[in-house]
Amino acid sequence: MQIDSFHWKKSQPLAEDYVAGSEAVRALYPHHFASAASWETRVKWLDEAAGRPQADREQLVQVLRTYNERIGNHDQAFASIAALHDAKTLAIVGGQQAGLFGGQLLVLYKAITLIQAAREWSGKLGRSVVPIFWIAGEDHDFDEVNHLFALTQAQQIEKIKIDHPTGQRTSVSRLPVSPEAWEEALTALDHTLMDTEFKEALLGKLRASVEQGATLSDAFARWMAMLFGEYGLVLIDSDEPALRKLEAGLFEQLIVRNEELAQALAASKEAVVAAGYGAQADIQDNGANLFVFAHGQRLLLHREDGVYTDRKGTVRFTPEELRERALREPESFSNNVMTRPLMQDYLFPVLATVLGPGEIAYWSLTKEAFERFGLQMPIVLPRMEFTLIEGTIKKQMDKYDFSLNDVIERYEQKKQAWLDEQDTLRLPERFEQVKAIFRDSYQPLVESLGSINSGVKKLGDTNMAKILEQIDYLQHKASEAHQTQFDSAIRQLERVRLTIIPFAKPQERVYNGCAYLNRYGDGWLHALLDTPIPVDGVHRVFYL
Known part of the structure; x- marks a missing residue:
């Protein structure tokens, strides 16, 4: 197995500087993952912070056990859950929306990071540290998770999707997906995947994940359990009703102290901006940073004239009515991106x-809120990043002398340079020579026509421009004809580009993992799980 490190600049400057340990971001986070002292401080705080707000541990264990039984998780996951009975057991936690058939590759990498980090720190601390994957089933953006992209053999990026079953703006975990819709998506995936020795088993597992009227969230959880349960990965849906009951206490505090929450978020935003960064999330002075479920919808609340209401005025609650509802019906509440870290x-x-x-x-915006509510932001670990490069792709890159950086930063220039090297006729140079000779000889003649009259001079200018345009046209056609000699090479280079930077984005942010599991089985996934890889924020290239 070959894995190389590669510096791929992160999409967020703040994240790039955080991983690098830049001085500018140190005040925005209480810890840094590369500091041994930070880990010691966090462990000590978890062990000694008496009276800090926290859910009942035994009830949490029961909720996790029940949920993981329902999704058919592995025995090792139940061992992880059992370990949480011990107050000394800690957790590495991360989450993602419930994407179709596992979502993008980055979702798999997040699970791998959780497992790798939990294993590493269990060993270092000499105590149980369990990996927990928090599924953001409460999110309502169905169009963000209802599809996947796959690269076909015809070099087309194909989108496979499930249509919204109801049209209602409610949590993904509350939207039923019909058996017919699941079958249509599976059939589309089947047609996209090439025939391999692994295909039948892969489709069989996916079909099992969508049985019994599964929502997208259900199917996602079952699929992730199939892939990672044997490594002890515990799964939980953020919209699980039994989990909501454990959250009632913090929901109540977020309502009672809602203005204080807004002030804390605003203070952190000021610190982020003062450090030279843009705020990743929109912070509203009157935002409640909580959703409520009503009339079949997930509605974002804000404070207005002493009451809580949504943008369209569908619901209205006094602070006391909302507080009582949180204690009586916590399953009717939902966090937003600013309060989910606190709830976690x-x-x-x-x-x-x-x-x-x-x-x-966006977690940088929560530091003050953590502290105001008697909590402490945990250590922020950057998710592992990978680019998968298959053997044929690597051979093509070597054949045409393309580095990964060439593909990412200067693909078109590099491709054109390679084509130019194949041009023994020196077409661009010779056409430029012809145009220069023509201009040098024709321009003086056109200028002299002005002595006759301005109309003839203007006609001469137009004539010269048309002749140059025709030369350019011939050059373009000659270049096209020349490139057809290298159609095979161009197709190979295009396959390289589409594999590594589809839609001009990192591969992991576009493609689904099923195509790779279909071509290579799950051996590559186990290799990434079983091989100790530092969780250090460095992008890595994995050669399949």
Whole structure:
């Protein structure tokens, strides 16, 4: 197995600087993952912070056990859950939306990071540290998770999707997907995947994940359990009703102290901006940073004239009515991106949280809120990043002398340079010579026509421009004809580009993992799980 490190600049400057340990970001996070002292401090705080707000550990264990039984998780996951009975057990936690058939590759990498980090720190601390994957089933953006992209043999990026089943703006975990819709998606995936020795088993497992009227969240959880349960990965849906009951206490505090929450978020935003960065999330002075479920919808609340209401005025609650509702019906509440980090720390003994670049950036806005509510931001661990390069792709890159940086930074220039090297006729140079000779000889003649009259001079200018245009046209056609001699090479280079930077984005942010599992089985996934790889924020290239 060959894995190379590669510096791929992160999409968020704040995340890039955080990983690098830049002085500018140190005040925005209480810990840094590369500091041994930070880990010691976090462990000590978790062990000694008497009276900190936290959910009942035994009830949490029961909720986790029940949920993981329902999704058919592995025995090792139940061993992880059992370990949480011990107050000394800690957790590495991270989450993602419930994407179709596992979502993008980065979701798999987040799970791998959780497992790698939990294993590493269990060994270093000499105590149990369990990996927990928090599924953001409460999110309502169905169009963000209802599809996947796969690169076909015809070099087309194909989109496979499930249509919204109801049209209602409610949590993904509450939207039923019909058996017919699941079958249509599976059939589309089947047609996209090439025939291999692994295909039948892969499709069989996916079909099992969508049985019994599964929602996208259900199917996602079952699939992730199939892939990672044997490594002890515990799964939980953020919208699980039984989990909501454990959250009631913090929901109540977030309502009672809602203005204080807004002030804390605004203070952190000021610190982020003062450090020279843009705020990754929109912070509203009157935002409640909580959703409520009503009339079949997930509605974002804000404070207006002493009451809580949504943008369209569908619901209205006094502070006391909302507080009572949180205690009586906590399952009717939902967090937003600013309160979910607090709820995660309230529920779990979070040693560290695994985040992608965008998440690292918006978590910087929560530092003050953590402190105001008697919590402490956990250690922020950057999610592992990988680019998978197959053997044929590597051979083509070597054949045409393309480095990974060439593909990412200067693909078109490099491709054109290679084509130019094949041009023994020196077409660009010779056409430029012809145009220069023509201009040099024709321009003086046109200028002299002005002595006759301006109309003839203007006609001469137009004539010269048309002749140059025709020469350019011939050059373009000659270049096209010349390139057809290298159609095979161009197709190979295009396959390289589409593999590494589809839609001009990192591969991991576009493609689904099923195509790779279909071509190579799950051996490559186990290799990434079983091989100790530092969780250091460095992008890595994995040669399949």
